[in-house]
Each structure stands twice: as C-alpha cells, then as structure tokens.
Amino acid sequence: MPEATVPAPSPARPGSTPSRAPLFLRACRREAVERTPVWIMRQAGRYLPEYQALRAKHDFLTSCRTPELACELTLQPVRRLGVDAAILFSDILIPLPGMGVPVEFRPAPVILGVVKGRADVVALRTPDAKEATPFVLDAVRLIRRELGGAVPLIGFAGAPFTMAAYLVEGGGSKSFAAWKGLLFSDPATAHLLLEKCAAVVASYLGEQVKAGAQAAMLFDTWAGILSPADFRTFALPYARRVFEAVASLGPAPEGGPPPRLYYGGETGGFLESCAEVGADVLGLDWRIGLDAARRRLGPGIALQGNLDPAVLLGPPALIRARTAAILREARSKEEGSGEGERPGSSPGHVFNLGHGILPVTPADHAQVLVDAVRELSTRSAP
Amino acid sequence: MPEATVPAPSPARPGSTPSRAPLFLRACRREAVERTPVWIMRQAGRYLPEYQALRAKHDFLTSCRTPELACELTLQPVRRLGVDAAILFSDILIPLPGMGVPVEFRPAPVILGVVKGRADVVALRTPDAKEATPFVLDAVRLIRRELGGAVPLIGFAGAPFTMAAYLVEGGGSKSFAAWKGLLFSDPATAHLLLEKCAAVVASYLGEQVKAGAQAAMLFDTWAGILSPADFRTFALPYARRVFEAVASLGPAPEGGPPPRLYYGGETGGFLESCAEVGADVLGLDWRIGLDAARRRLGPGIALQGNLDPAVLLGPPALIRARTAAILREARSKEEGSGEGERPGSSPGHVFNLGHGILPVTPADHAQVLVDAVRELSTRSAP
Numbered sequence: 001m002p003e004a005t006v007p008a009p010s011p012a013r014p015g016s017t018p019s020r021a022p023l024f025l026r027a028c029r030r031e032a033v034e035r036t037p038v039w040i041m042r043q044a045g046r047y048l049p050e051y052q053a054l055r056a057k058h059d060f061l062t063s064c065r066t067p068e069l070a071c072e073l074t075l076q077p078v079r080r081l082g083v084d085a086a087i088l089f090s091d092i093l094i095p096l097p098g099m100g101v102p103v104e105f106r107p108a109p110v111i112l113g114v115v116k117g118r119a120d121v122v123a124l125r126t127p128d129a130k131e132a133t134p135f136v137l138d139a140v141r142l143i144r145r146e147l148g149g150a151v152p153l154i155g156f157a158g159a160p161f162t163m164a165a166y167l168v169e170g171g172g173s174k175s176f177a178a179w180k181g182l183l184f185s186d187p188a189t190a191h192l193l194l195e196k197c198a199a200v201v202a203s204y205l206g207e208q209v210k211a212g213a214q215a216a217m218l219f220d221t222w223a224g225i226l227s228p229a230d231f232r233t234f235a236l237p238y239a240r241r242v243f244e245a246v247a248s249l250g251p252a253p254e255g256g257p258p259p260r261l262y263y264g265g266e267t268g269g270f271l272e273s274c275a276e277v278g279a280d281v282l283g284l285d286w287r288i289g290l291d292a293a294r295r296r297l298g299p300g301i302a303l304q305g306n307l308d309p310a311v312l313l314g315p316p317a318l319i320r321a322r323t324a325a326i327l328r329e330a331r332s333k334e335e336g337s338g339e340g341e342r343p344g345s346s347p348g349h350v351f352n353l354g355h356g357i358l359p360v361t362p363a364d365h366a367q368v369l370v371d372a373v374r375e376l377s378t379r380s381a382p
Numbered sequence: 383m384p385e386a387t388v389p390a391p392s393p394a395r396p397g398s399t400p401s402r403a404p405l406f407l408r409a410c411r412r413e414a415v416e417r418t419p420v421w422i423m424r425q426a427g428r429y430l431p432e433y434q435a436l437r438a439k440h441d442f443l444t445s446c447r448t449p450e451l452a453c454e455l456t457l458q459p460v461r462r463l464g465v466d467a468a469i470l471f472s473d474i475l476i477p478l479p480g481m482g483v484p485v486e487f488r489p490a491p492v493i494l495g496v497v498k499g500r501a502d503v504v505a506l507r508t509p510d511a512k513e514a515t516p517f518v519l520d521a522v523r524l525i526r527r528e529l530g531g532a533v534p535l536i537g538f539a540g541a542p543f544t545m546a547a548y549l550v551e552g553g554g555s556k557s558f559a560a561w562k563g564l565l566f567s568d569p570a571t572a573h574l575l576l577e578k579c580a581a582v583v584a585s586y587l588g589e590q591v592k593a594g595a596q597a598a599m600l601f602d603t604w605a606g607i608l609s610p611a612d613f614r615t616f617a618l619p620y621a622r623r624v625f626e627a628v629a630s631l632g633p634a635p636e637g638g639p640p641p642r643l644y645y646g647g648e649t650g651g652f653l654e655s656c657a658e659v660g661a662d663v664l665g666l667d668w669r670i671g672l673d674a675a676r677r678r679l680g681p682g683i684a685l686q687g688n689l690d691p692a693v694l695l696g697p698p699a700l701i702r703a704r705t706a707a708i709l710r711e712a713r714s715k716e717e718g719s720g721e722g723e724r725p726g727s728s729p730g731h732v733f734n735l736g737h738g739i740l741p742v743t744p745a746d747h748a749q750v751l752v753d754a755v756r757e758l759s760t761r762s763a764p
Contacts (some may be wrong), residue, residue: 177692177740184696227668227690269650269670286609288651308609310559314566358559
C-alpha cells in the first residue's frame, strides 16, 4: 500500500559541511543546520483528504494496529508536505490494552476499566512491548524501509503521568478531580501506578527505538494540570526514568543516540523543571515566546515549536508573517530580544506547531507553513 | 432572607498601626498587614450544603437576577468560613442578554444567538448597566447593607476577551477554533466585537463600583489560549480600557480607590504582559510558583493565589502543608528562594485558590484552608 515517492533528503547548502545525519536529527542535537527543520504535531490527521479517504475504510484502532495502514498514514504527510521528519501513526493509549485496560475510540478515547484504587493498580500488567504491541514495532520497521532514509522517523509514547491520568479519569477531563484526588489522598497508590506506567512506556518506547525509530518523543499532554512542585513529584521523575531507559540502549546503528523529545502543554510556569526531564529537545506550546523560553533555559537544550495551530486558519500572508516572527524569536540571543531581527535558521530549533494541527485546517495552509519555514529559514544574511 | 450574623472585622495585631481600611483592601494596596487575607474563587458554590439547599428552590439565572437571592448566596461563605472578602454572586455572562444575546444555563452556559460574523457584531447592543442589569446593582447595594462593613465586597465581570470568546464559541471550547478563526481571518471584526464588549464591561463593572463594590475584578478565563503577542493585541488593551474606566470614577466614598484585580488562567508564559493590564492585584493559577512570579514581576503589584483547588480533595494535613508552602513562597524575596523560610504574612499577597473551588470539595476542607491561612500567616517571627 505505501508508495515509495517520498522526498529526497534535503541538499546541503553549498559551502557548508553538514554531518551525514539528517537535518532534523542535527537540529535536535544543536549542530549546525543549513535551514530550520519542520514537522507538524498530528501531521497524519483529519485535515488531509487522503487521510479521510483511508480512515473511511478502516477505523482508528484498526489503523493503529495494522502495520501497512499505520505506515501509509505515517507517509501521507511526508509525501504531500515535504516535512523533515515522519512520526509514527499511533496513539498514546495504544499500550493500555496490554496492561489489561481496553480502550475504544468513539472517536474520543473511552477507557473501559477505569483505575479507581489500589487493587486496580495492583492488577495492572506491565508487559514487554514485544509481546503486547508487536504491531507497532512491525509498523516502525515497515515505515523505515518505505522511507528509505528520506527523513527520520520519530517514535513516541504518552509520558507516564499523562497515561496514568487517562487510566484514572477514563478520558479527558476539565478539572482532573479523580486523578488529582488520588495524587493528594493516596500518593502511595499514585506512585505505584506511575511506576507501572513508566515500566510499560520504557519498554514501549525503547522497543520502537530498537525497531528503528531514530528519535523518541514523550507527550506529557496533561503535565500542565500540575503545580511546579507537583510536577517535580509526580511527572518529572517518571518521564526521566523512561528517557534514561531509552538512553541506555546505546547509539543507533546509523550512529549517534536517538534524540529524546519532551512535550508538555501549558508548562510555561515551570519550563526549568521540564528541562530536567533528560530530553535533548523541549517542545513548547504557543503560550510562551521562544525568546523568553531561551532566556530562561539557556543554550543547553533544543527547542521545538511553537506556532498556535489556529494561525493556520488565517490567510497565507498571516501564516508567513507568524512563521517569520517565530524564526526571529528562535534567533534572539539569550539576553537580546528578537525584535527587528531577520528570520533565518538557528541551531537548536525545530519548527512545529505548539499543539496538534486542528482537523478544520485547510491542507494547503499546512503547505504554506512548511514552505514558509523552508524559505524564510534559509534566507541568507545581508 | 439574609441573616445579619456575619463575622466582626478582624482585630489588628497589638502594636501595629493598620489603617482603617479592611485587611483585604490593604493587602491589595500592598500596605502592611497583620496577617494574609484569604477568600476563595467560587466561594459561593455547589460545595456548600446551604447553597445546594437554596439552589434546589431557585434556578441559577433566577438566583443571579434576584437581589435577595444573590445577597444570600454571597453571604453564605462569609458566614460559614470567615473569609476576608465577599464576592458578588453572579456570572460573567450576565451582561449578554442586554447586548441582545440570550443565555441559558443547562447547567453549562449555552449562548443562544452565537456571533458568527460582522453583521452579528454590528447588531450587538452596548447598553448602560443601569438599564440592562439593574438587578445586579440592587444586589450590590443590598449586600453592602447586609455586610455592615464586616468584610469588603468584590464586584466582578468577565474581561472583554473572554466575553467575546463566549459570544463567538457559544460556550466553552477545547480549541476555540471559531473565535481564533475570527481573530486571525477577520481581525477588524474581532476588534469591533472586543470594543463593544469593553464598553459593556466598563459600564457593568463601573456601575457595580458606584453601587458600592469596594474592589473590581476582571476574570479573563480564556486569556491563556493566546500567544504572548496575541494577548497583547486582543486581550490586554481591552482589559486595560475597562480598568481605566473604573479608575476614572475616582475614590470610593470610604476613601481610597477600589483595587482592581485581574485573573487570567494559564498565563504563566507571559505574566509580564498581564501585569500591564492596570491591575493592583494579579491573580495567578497554580501552574507557577509565587516566588517565581515575584522574581519576574518585581515588587510593584500584589499577587493573589494560588493553591491548586484539587489540594482541597486531600486530607487536612496536606491542605495545611500546602498552605504553608504558598505562604513561604509569597514571603521569598525577589532574588531569594522560599525554601526553608517559615510561613507568615507578606505585604502584597492575597491568599486564594488558583481557580474556582471544585464542586466535589468537602465544605469542611475549605474551612481547614481558611483557618490555616489565618493561623500560619500570623505566626510571629522567632
């Protein structure tokens, strides 16, 4: 089913001497880049007509569990948009059935067998990903083969805190009263649950890397429901444990350890703690400027983001102007301001949206964004 | 219906020479305080049995529109908990019907007559609050009389940006695609809508102050859906316009201008811009430490907050420990850290939750919080 027509690797700028690693991986490692790489969170999604066409024939869970379908959905945005990285088509709740908790998508996720107390936590299984989710690893191998080195493949998982939040809430929530009630009333049980989730996620993400994923991303979607102190208690240690497990796998066959990316929404109040998670790249939502984030974090970590996805609902001229503004913010030095600077690339920046692309986005507006990043970040200095 | 048994004004600490103004107002003005004042966002709410009893007989909108009911609901938490401020029982959507847009509560707000484009915006009315919502002003006068000076009364409104978001979305939203679509595709219409909302809110909040509200609070619940730049474009100028209108009313009869309080959720990434809104007090959610906020903002503004409401679902010992931690953070100096400091009061801090109290909160846990603030913030230095 997948077609082999994926873009050729980006040509290096004449005169530069980039390493052999793909652009995206070099940016994650804060190496020199000829332009800023770009990909889009949820780039394999409902805004694409070809995605809608395939999903009309196969439901979401079947699409995640069938390597050929997951491969095709992963490659669609790479072919259409020319993004600089592919990300596995999957969902952060895919490991739950292996833990003994069935999940349905109607289309919002519904967790059957919500975790209510210590007995439920004790009963959760912590299987090896090779046994519980072999279809994901098959998909990773197939996608790598079909990509043929054109762009790197990002593997991903939900961070333990976010996965545990889903297990206790049974879905999304406005106040997360059930999950926080457990955190604050029975922290021992909450920590046991987080440990189990960390074990499952470490296997799940580690096996994706062993199967060929060239970068490993954790989505801590709900990290921003916590105070800074509670983030350090309930989220940070478990995400760090997963990244340590991934790092312990050693360098990938093609050289260099797989970069680790961490995204936590609504964490602008405690970015400094997010930066301790052990990631090479910190994904930011649009609620903080890249310049302000860089001033607070220093140069030691790459930043990914952070256009408001809703900007893609505006006209192309606005999309280009906002893209330029973010490239300028990324270039601003630690103490300076991005005001007045020209766009251009900067080491340690991966362009992305600040959250997943909205389903109502016109697909050609996503193309405007990708083209704008490629063009504006290669503009040569005067 | 209201009973007159409200607490007596707080006694001053021996040896101090507090002004005649109530504790809460002095804290808002960063004057010396004998202890940290405390109130609770949504303190008149479903967690109170006496609230449930009254609401069983009268629906929400009737309760808001009947001065005697609004007065009784406003006084209930003052009587029970001994908080240091009362806040008008009302809702930020109460001004909408006067603009020509009916609202129902089922119980979530449903806006009948959603604003879809320029013609709808042009058709919106911008009535004077004395004509459109006289019942609110009657409630303010009645509450002031019933309070008898025990604690000050806070009047409030939704900030223009948040009110406009409701008008366009028709209710709450996850992505706010409709409202942001308008901001980014048709900013001229968005600004016209924001101007109309600002005019309505300025009259609505200003008339509350003229009727006797001793402080004026704007809730910009949805400010945190914006990027820092968009906050400065679409939210900040309109909230500032409202506060300027309130300030232009001059000192209240009892001396001193009414403090202006601004609360925007999920704004930890651009607090510095929030501080430009013209408020005396900036309300913070729990996603940022008071110490970090103080370092970023300097000493020139009072801070209100910021306990995670879900902490009240935990046991009393946890509530007390977390209360102490926030009092310590509030005491930490601009460059220092709060670690190891004792609790105690600090000028320019009003204790509150970081968001509204959850309906599932045990009422006696709210009492534990109020008592803990009163006790721990008066602990004398060694």
